[in-house]
């Protein structure tokens with residue numbers, strides 16, 4: 641399971657493989673070079689482009705475009721800093737990604753998360769399991785980042801993400817109007833702001 645405070649990212653990866661098993665998503669670990677082709681497929685999937693990233697985030701043009709982000713994933717994991725982790729199966733095959741960031745001041749210890757599953761691995765509980773692992777690591781699993789609350793926003797039109805967040809135990813807390821600019825080829829300028837559902841879980845430590 642992600643969560644070891646390793647200075648050596650390779651060592652972090654090896655430890656991560658001893659992680660707990662929960663359905664298909666065996667564990668979370670930093671991204672590595674071998675993930676780049678499947679990660680590229682995740683990041684350029686039409687559903688991901690429509691709902692998974694704000695319009696100002698440029699999708700990668702090729703797997704090579706992801707080199708820097710692989711290095712960043714390993715560095716962030718080593719520092720327990722916000723970043724992106726790979727969701728992998730028992731054969732270490734990439735099933736998706738899950739990221740955390742601080743959208744509010746870090747001293748509040750509120751982690752915002754986002755996730756995507758490879759199109760060939762959807763509808764098998766991967767995202768639900770990965771969110772469970774991520775929430776445990778972010779909040780209570782020592783030595784994790786010790787966050788007090790985990791939250792996520794998704795477009796009100798993204799039913800899959802709503803059901804996934806609920807399945808993972810993040811209650812629906814309300815709607816934020818005009819919150820998220822997403823790509824829309826029919827909208828003026830190619831971007832439309834969506835209302836979002838806010839989901840969250842608090843540990844209260």
Ligand SMILES: CC(C)(COP(=O)(O)OP(=O)(O)OC[C@H]1O[C@@H](n2cnc3c(N)ncnc32)[C@H](O)[C@@H]1OP(=O)(O)O)[C@@H](O)C(=O)NCCC(=O)NCCS
Pocket residue numbers: 687688691692693754755756757758761762763764765766767768769793794795798799800801803804807
């Ligand atoms: C949203 C996403 C991550 C779900 O991943 P997944 O691994 O297929 O989800 P799970 O198999 O864990 O399913 C969890 C729940 O969501 C439901 N669900 C999944 N895909 C669905 C869909 N397309 N439509 C309706 N419900 C869906 C499942 O039925 C399940 O609900 P249940 O527990 O009530 O049976 C995936 O569809 C995806 O990557 N979408 C594109 C990127 C994206 O939207 N990311 C979220 C941005 S906020």
